[in-house]
Amino acid sequence: xxxxxxxxxxxxxxxxxxxxxxxxxxxxxxxxxxxxxxxxxxxxxxxxxxxxxxxxxxxxxxxxxxxxxxxxxxxxxxxxxxxxxxxxxxxxxxxxxxxxxxxxxxxxxxxxxxxxxxxxxxxxxxxxxxxxxxxxxxxxxxxxxxxxxxxxxxxxxxxxxxxxxxxxxxxxxxxxxxxxxxxxxxxxxxxxxxxxxxxxxxxxxxxxxxxxxxxxxxxxxxxxxxxxxxxxxxxxxxxxxxxxxxxxxxxxxxxxxxxxxxxxxxxxxxxxxxxxxxxxxxxxxxxxxxxxxxxxxxxxxx
Amino acid sequence: xxxxxxxxxxxxxxxxxxxxxxxxxxxxxxxxxxxxxxxxxxxxxxxxxxxxxxxxxxxxxxxxxxxxxxxxxxxxxxxxxxxxxxxxxxxxxxxxxxxxxxxxxxxxxxxxxxxxxxxxxxxxxxxxxxxxxxxxxxxxxxxxxxxxxxxxxxxxxxxxxxxxxxxxxxxxxxxxxxxxxxxxxxxxxxxxxxxxxxxxxxxxxxxxxxxxxxxxxxxxxxxxxxxxxxxxxxxxxxxxxxxxxxxxxxxxxxxxxxxxxxxxxxxxxxxxxxxxxxxxxxxxxxxxxxxxxxxxxxxxxxxxxxxxxxxxxxxxxxxxxxxxxxxxxxxxxxxxxxxxxxxxxxxxxxxxxxxxxxxxxxxxxxxxxxxxxxxxxxxxxxxxxxxxxxxxxxxxxxxxxxxxxxxxxxxxxxxxxxxxxxxxxxxxxxxxxxxxxxxxxxxxxxxxxxxxxxxxxxxxxxxxxxxxxxxxxxxxxxxxxxxxxxxxxxxxxxxxxxxxxxxxxxxxxxxxxxxxxxxxxxxxxxxxxxxxxxxxxxxxxxxxxxxxxxxxxxxxxxxxxxxxxxxxxxxxxxxxxxxxxxxxxxxxxxxxxxxxxxxxxxx
Numbered sequence: 094x095x096x097x098x099x100x101x102x103x104x105x106x107x108x109x110x111x112x113x114x115x116x117x118x119x120x121x122x123x124x125x126x127x128x129x130x131x132x133x134x135x136x137x138x139x140x141x142x143x144x145x146x147x148x149x150x151x152x153x154x155x156x157x158x159x160x161x162x163x164x165x166x167x168x169x170x171x172x173x174x175x176x177x178x179x180x181x182x183x184x185x186x187x188x189x190x191x192x193x194x195x196x197x198x199x200x201x202x203x204x205x206x207x208x209x210x211x212x213x214x215x216x217x218x219x220x221x222x223x224x225x226x227x228x229x230x231x232x233x234x235x236x237x238x239x240x241x242x243x244x245x246x247x248x249x250x251x252x253x254x255x256x257x258x259x260x261x262x263x264x265x266x267x268x269x270x271x272x273x274x275x276x277x278x279x280x281x282x283x284x285x286x287x288x289x290x291x292x293x294x295x296x297x298x299x300x301x302x303x304x305x306x307x308x309x310x311x312x313x314x315x316x317x318x319x320x321x322x323x324x325x326x327x328x329x330x331x332x333x334x335x336x337x338x339x340x341x342x343x344x345x346x347x348x349x350x351x352x353x354x355x356x357x358x359x360x361x362x363x364x365x366x367x368x369x370x371x372x373x374x375x376x377x378x379x380x381x382x383x384x385x386x387x388x389x390x391x392x393x394x395x
Numbered sequence: 396x397x398x399x400x401x402x403x404x405x406x407x408x409x410x411x412x413x414x415x416x417x418x419x420x421x422x423x424x425x426x427x428x429x430x431x432x433x434x435x436x437x438x439x440x441x442x443x444x445x446x447x448x449x450x451x452x453x454x455x456x457x458x459x460x461x462x463x464x465x466x467x468x469x470x471x472x473x474x475x476x477x478x479x480x481x482x483x484x485x486x487x488x489x490x491x492x493x494x495x496x497x498x499x500x501x502x503x504x505x506x507x508x509x510x511x512x513x514x515x516x517x518x519x520x521x522x523x524x525x526x527x528x529x530x531x532x533x534x535x536x537x538x539x540x541x542x543x544x545x546x547x548x549x550x551x552x553x554x555x556x557x558x559x560x561x562x563x564x565x566x567x568x569x570x571x572x573x574x575x576x577x578x579x580x581x582x583x584x585x586x587x588x589x590x591x592x593x594x595x596x597x598x599x600x601x602x603x604x605x606x607x608x609x610x611x612x613x614x615x616x617x618x619x620x621x622x623x624x625x626x627x628x629x630x631x632x633x634x635x636x637x638x639x640x641x642x643x644x645x646x647x648x649x650x651x652x653x654x655x656x657x658x659x660x661x662x663x664x665x666x667x668x669x670x671x672x673x674x675x676x677x678x679x680x681x682x683x684x685x686x687x688x689x690x691x692x693x694x695x696x697x698x699x700x701x702x703x704x705x706x707x708x709x710x711x712x713x714x715x716x717x718x719x720x721x722x723x724x725x726x727x728x729x730x731x732x733x734x735x736x737x738x739x740x741x742x743x744x745x746x747x748x749x750x751x752x753x754x755x756x757x758x759x760x761x762x763x764x765x766x767x768x769x770x771x772x773x774x775x776x777x778x779x780x781x782x783x784x785x786x787x788x789x790x791x792x793x794x795x796x797x798x799x800x801x802x803x804x805x806x807x808x809x810x811x812x813x814x815x816x817x818x819x820x821x822x823x824x825x826x827x828x829x830x831x832x833x834x835x836x837x838x839x840x841x842x843x844x845x846x847x848x849x850x851x852x853x854x855x856x857x858x859x860x861x862x863x864x865x866x867x868x869x870x871x872x873x874x875x876x877x878x879x880x881x882x883x884x885x886x887x888x889x890x891x892x893x894x895x896x897x898x899x900x901x902x903x904x905x906x907x908x909x910x911x912x913x914x915x916x917x918x919x920x921x922x923x924x925x926x927x928x929x930x931x932x933x934x935x936x937x938x939x940x941x942x943x944x945x946x947x948x949x950x951x952x953x954x955x956x957x958x959x960x961x962x963x964x965x966x967x968x969x970x971x972x973x974x975x976x977x978x979x980x981x982x983x984x985x986x987x988x989x990x991x992x993x994x995x996x997x998x
Contacts, residue, residue, distance in 0.1 A: 155858055177858075178781075250871070348847075351703045355723060
């Protein structure tokens with residue numbers, strides 16, 4: 094009975110330990126210096142994107158008031174008006190949807206294909222590993238923005254093609270990271286045990302490899318979001334991304350700099366929003382890197 | 396980055412945002428615009444019969460006189476010019492990007508310029524004298540002129556160039572020279588020429604005769620009062636070239652290695668980047684010092700598509716000359732002590748709308764009322780004010796006020812902003828043909844060129860169109876892609892579109908040029924793809940009438956026909972302007988879209 098009680102106590106302790114570890118990650122994340130501020134900033138942008146229709150003040154596309162074009166911030170127009178008299182506040186909060194959507198989808202595309210390539214290459218090895226890695230190296234050889242520009246020019250201008258281009262450019266980052274993590278994980282005991290027990294390759298990859306390499310990929314993903322947003326803004330600035338009259342931060346920056354002398358706000362404000370978003374993602378990525386560090390988890394982390 | 400660093404960055408962002416009101420206070424605010432919100436409907440403006448007719452102004456008077464040249468001409472130096480439109484072809488006859496460089500490379504038959512009294516008209520150049528009669532025109536050539544390859548500018552070369560302009564199947568001038576008597580031509584030889592259009596040109600016409608070594612005569616099938624203006628620099632496809640060089644290289648190679656008789660010779664062309672010309676030491680014109688022109692050693696034309704970037708080039712001193720600053724920049728350019736701006740109140744960049752007359756899928760092709768609706772939906776005053784910043788105005792007719800055929804009383808019908816009318820027309824079409832609408836709106840695609848003003852205009856058109864029942868999708872492309880879709884020529888089939896926009900230089904020269912280029916079935920820029928014999932007849936009749944009053948009536952009939960069956964829409968015009976560094980001396984106002992640096996110099 095004492096043994097049972099000890100065993101029950103040990104099991105209960107292990108459960109408590111698991112619960113503490115889960116919340117420990119979150120606690121470690123929130124205790125990272127800049128993360129709470131970054132989360133607040135990002136939360137504000139996500140709120141803007143989700144509730145844009147509720148908090149905009151004018152139709153971002155169809156409201157054009159030529160007599161009040163190129164005006165600075167005022168009570169009627171918090172961020173001023175652009176060259177067609179459109180309300181910049183409304184355009185920028187609707188533009189946040191584009192920027193965040195592009196970031197999420199293009200990182201999703203890059204992660205999906207990159208992780209698949211990396212995990213397969215790392216697990217299988219041999220000639221398949223070489224072939225897949227040389228293909229990703231070929232993509233990586235090009236400067237990211239130039240490659241995105243070339244892909245968008247080939248596919249045609251527009252939002253969807255921009256997302257595809259940015260996703261393709263991101264593949265090598267995830268592929269390399271996934272491969273490296275897989276190489277180290279595939280030799281661990283539990284993987285060897287699963288193999289010995291006859292588990293299929295997809296099962297091993299899905300149940301044993303992927304969950305244990307997720308941490309660095311999540312960190313890379315959050316950092317990649319910032320890069321994706323910058324790239325989308327760059328493509329829109331160069332005229333091959335989002336097309337007028339759809340609002341996006343990069344497009345507003347592009348048209349805004351034409352009127353810099355007349356109305357500095359139209360160029361500065363989108364630039365500041367892009368800067369803050371990317372900064373927020375970078376800090377969240379740093380925070381996740383610290384929070385997901387297994388050495389901190391083993392020490393109890395509290 | 397640590398906490399301190401982050402807070403510094405955040406503080407910098409907040410400080411920047413807070414400084415915006417301060418920057419606004421210091422910025423160059425635009426002039427207060429007329430209240431012309433497109434959300435408000437406006438009654439159409441009737442022709443004001445009580446307004447006194449303006450006296451016909453001399454064509455293209457400059458609103459701002461050029462600065463007097465400072466000091467004696469200086470020789471040497473390289474002029475740097477920034478250009479907006481990419482080059483496709485250095486052979487002016489086939490070019491779609493303007494004749495600014497061919498003018499410097501090849502020279503002109505005649506210059507369209509001001510005389511001593513300040514009146515615009517053709518002036519002698521490589522043609523020294525001319526005699527225009529109802530059935531023929533005699534051209535006496537300038538003596539002592541040589542092409543850059545040493546071959547002479549003589550009657551043989553002049554005949555070859557005239558034949559090429561009149562008979563080459565891809566010639567941009569063909570439709571202008573329909574008055575040339577073709578009755579005695581060899582039809583089989585003309586057909587054979589079509590097959591060899593991309594190689595040499597060796598057709599010798601019966602209509603163009605060599606009188607002597609420096610005189611040619613062109614026989615006309617009908618009077619051609621505009622003939623001399625047509626072969627002058629008023630029309631952009633006329634610059635003569637070396638026949639020997641063309642036939643040696645072939646059409647395509649010559650396009651990239653042109654040989655003319657102009658003040659500058661071709662050096663190099665890097666696609667998408669620049670073209671370099673150097674001084675022609677054997678040029679026939681003399682400068683103030685008695686030596687051969689030009690004064691400049693070289694001209695470098697650099698492609699900088701973005702309007703703001705071009706102006707920045709001038710402000711930084713990297714470049715000396717550009718054309719067409721946007722309306723929003725005119726005030727700041729005038730305030731810049733290093734820059735000089737010339738403006739023309741009659742010449743201008745005419746922004747217009749185009750409907751595809753041969754696209755069976757286009758709602759505009761199926762229903763005239765929809766074209767009319769779109770034209771009534773356009774608030775031209777708002778466009779001119781918003782996009783032109785006061786250096787432009789809405790356009791009622793094709794030709795500018797300085798043209799001798801302009802209806803000064805403005806009694807002829809024209810399209811103007813009338814939202815209610817536009818709305819009614821759209822509703823009527825939907826009621827008649829419900830299949831044309833989706834979700835109660837008529838879907839159409841608008842093609843625009845990727846230029847700042849064109850894009851902003853496209854967004855305005857979209858908003859105005861959607862206010863009356865269209866669902867407008869914008870398709871913005873580079874100029875080359877736009878041209879490939881809209882311009883149909885032999886070897887270039889063109890494409891289909893619903894509605895597009897473009898801009899075109901218009902000045903008060905002979906009216907035939909504008910109507911013919913765009914409405915004649917053989918017009919070199921017949922971008923509406925019109926194939927209407929009645930238009931051809933009207934245009935050819937007007938061009939071959941010597942009587943001024945009859946010509947005026949013929950052009951009045953064209954305005955009426957345009958109004959009844961519009962395939963274009965005249966929107967607004969920005970006054971033409973040229974901006975240069977004050978280092979560039981002796982630049983004078985030109986015919987729109989011409990830049991002549993023959994006798995300019997750098998101080």
